Amino acid sequence: MEVTPPRDEAELMTRARALAGLRVGELARRLEQWVSADPRKSKGVAGQLAERALGATAGSLDEPDFLELGIELKTLPVAESGAPKESTYVCTLPLQTLHDVDFEDSAVFRKLRRVLWLPIEAASERPLVERHYGSAFLWSPSPDELEVLRADYEAVAEKVISGRVEEVRGDLGVALQVRPKAANGRQRTLAPDGDEGFVWTGPRGFYLRPSFTGALLARAFG
Amino acid sequence: MEVTPPRDEAELMTRARALAGLRVGELARRLEQWVSADPRKSKGVAGQLAERALGATAGSLDEPDFLELGIELKTLPVAESGAPKESTYVCTLPLQTLHDVDFEDSAVFRKLRRVLWLPIEAASERPLVERHYGSAFLWSPSPDELEVLRADYEAVAEKVISGRVEEVRGDLGVALQVRPKAANGRQRTLAPDGDEGFVWTGPRGFYLRPSFTGALLARAFG
């Protein structure tokens, strides 16, 4: 079952509304995709199923999920309390090429310019296939949110550019956090180290903190 | 069956001499590796079998096949006439990073600094498994050969750096040729295009022309 890309925002939202209340297992059945029962082996599966159901461009590299609409899809795991259960992955931290990139030209900005948030139930005692999708909502950062993101981004960029990559840890940032992003802790990649030099370090990614996405949920649902 | 890396040049040459006269199918049997009967699907297999038999470092990335000896292995398909039947792949053309690389610092130079050439029968009507390995010989470029290679390399580098990548075609070069290197013709990669700009173009590789490797054969075997 392949779904064509949505022609416009209205079509995308119609499809997204049709997901609200659906169990992950039911969507997997419709799309004829098997889902592992091991939680460690089914990370990301709910998001990939949603991509297929909504007609996201398959295998798009460094492009929005809905290319012609300029919209990125993110599932957002929500605990029983109503708060996000996990941080949200944004993109890889480009250690090699951060130097000549202003925030407005960054992958972070491009990814977050327009996001379709799709909440999903995330009580860890409930098996993935039993969890329900929620009501999706479109979001673009407000001027205030943009300034917070920009400040966090620039603090990270400044450290990387000046060769202090080991200071770029998870405790940085109000909204935008940096954490390891790799298959395991032994992975290594190159980062700048002073003029012309390089050091090996762990690959990292940008993430949105739960406090930030929680505020978006609150604004959307009151 | 795993073979340990050769401890020194003498051990490498002893192993290489043991390959002379051996059929590809026989070596595959000893190494317990299946070989496709479709010639299009068995490109490169004779070389990979030789690597395993001689104890080349497995999966070495951008390093010589015999790391501690600084020696690269290349099989050389030889027609009944005694001339090379194909050009020899050297390395990828690094479109992004050619700018600050002199010939002596280039991947081409590093790959060709010291090569163990392993001739192999290449009458196309003979199935791969029936073809025989020949007598291997060590080679390093003579001063004259180095100058030819350098001139070809610099001509290519000059075009790439000045943003004229579309002029970098197979008709360039006396010894060192540039040809497409990709899974298919639709592959695209980025190349410089004037100051700060980029253009999409096909990935390319450096190859040695048959006339060049033919001269090496003639020198080695008279």
Place this chain on the structure above:
DNA sequence: CTGGATCCAACGCTGGATCCAC
């Protein structure tokens, strides 16, 4: 509840080259 560690699939890139139309 924070932040380091980890999991899978898909795709790209590299290294091994030869195929084959003109």
Place this chain on the structure above:
DNA sequence: GTGGATCCAGCGTTGGATCCAG
């Protein structure tokens, strides 16, 4: 014979994220 097109395996990277120790 030239030179553009192509084939496979192995491994790295990215994009989808969540797991889980302290």
